[in-house]
Amino acid sequence: MPRSSLALAACAAVLIGCGDGGGDATIDVVYDPCAVVVETRRSSDAQQIGVSEAVDLWNRVAGLRLTLSGAKDLPRLVLQFDDAASIFHGVYDDERGVIFINDDLDGDELVVTAAHELGHAFGLNHVATRARRSVMNPNNLTVSPTSDDVASLRALWGNCEAPERPPAEPSSGDAER
Numbered sequence: 001m002p003r004s005s006l007a008l009a010a011c012a013a014v015l016i017g018c019g020d021g022g023g024d025a026t027i028d029v030v031y032d033p034c035a036v037v038v039e040t041r042r043s044s045d046a047q048q049i050g051v052s053e054a055v056d057l058w059n060r061v062a063g064l065r066l067t068l069s070g071a072k073d074l075p076r077l078v079l080q081f082d083d084a085a086s087i088f089h090g091v092y093d094d095e096r097g098v099i100f101i102n103d104d105l106d107g108d109e110l111v112v113t114a115a116h117e118l119g120h121a122f123g124l125n126h127v128a129t130r131a132r133r134s135v136m137n138p139n140n141l142t143v144s145p146t147s148d149d150v151a152s153l154r155a156l157w158g159n160c161e162a163p164e165r166p167p168a169e170p171s172s173g174d175a176e177r
């Protein structure tokens with residue numbers, strides 16, 4: 001089998017995280033971003049800092065409750081660093097519910113990639129770059145979660161009940177009961 005076929009087969013197996021071919025795949029295993037521990041494996045100190053920045057990013061912009069060392073009874077989302085082929089920055093294996101991040105990444109690229117793969121783990125699909133800027137743009141290395149990304153996440157999970165969250169602004173029209 002030629003090398004390109006092998007790469008395609010690997011992408012088909014994980015359904016998502018294969019760059020622009022991603023499309024609207026169904027994500028098998030998803031995690032509730034209001035109650036999950038992100039457990040980093042096979043990582044250096046710098047990589048752990050990158051992951052914690054990605055976690056902070058989502059928590060700050062979306063009022064999530066991601067932790068790196070939470071209560072034992074919370075579901076654990078494993079984020080593992082791997083010496084990966086250069087075809088991807090990161091991938092979410094949605095059958096096992098595990099995130100893999102390429103060892104070669106560092107700095108902001110690592111933070112954004114971790115935020116992107118976390119998005120997949122929370123059930124977000126790719127957003128075409130031509131549609132809008134999104135942390136879920138395929139092969140994204142620069143765009144942090146946007147307000148539209150937060151809206152997409154809340155459509156799936158609602159708001160986490162964070163006490164420090166400011167009261168929601170009343171929307172015009174029929175939202176009031």
Ligand SMILES: [Zn+2]
Nearest residue numbers: 016017018138
């Ligand atoms: Zn992706």
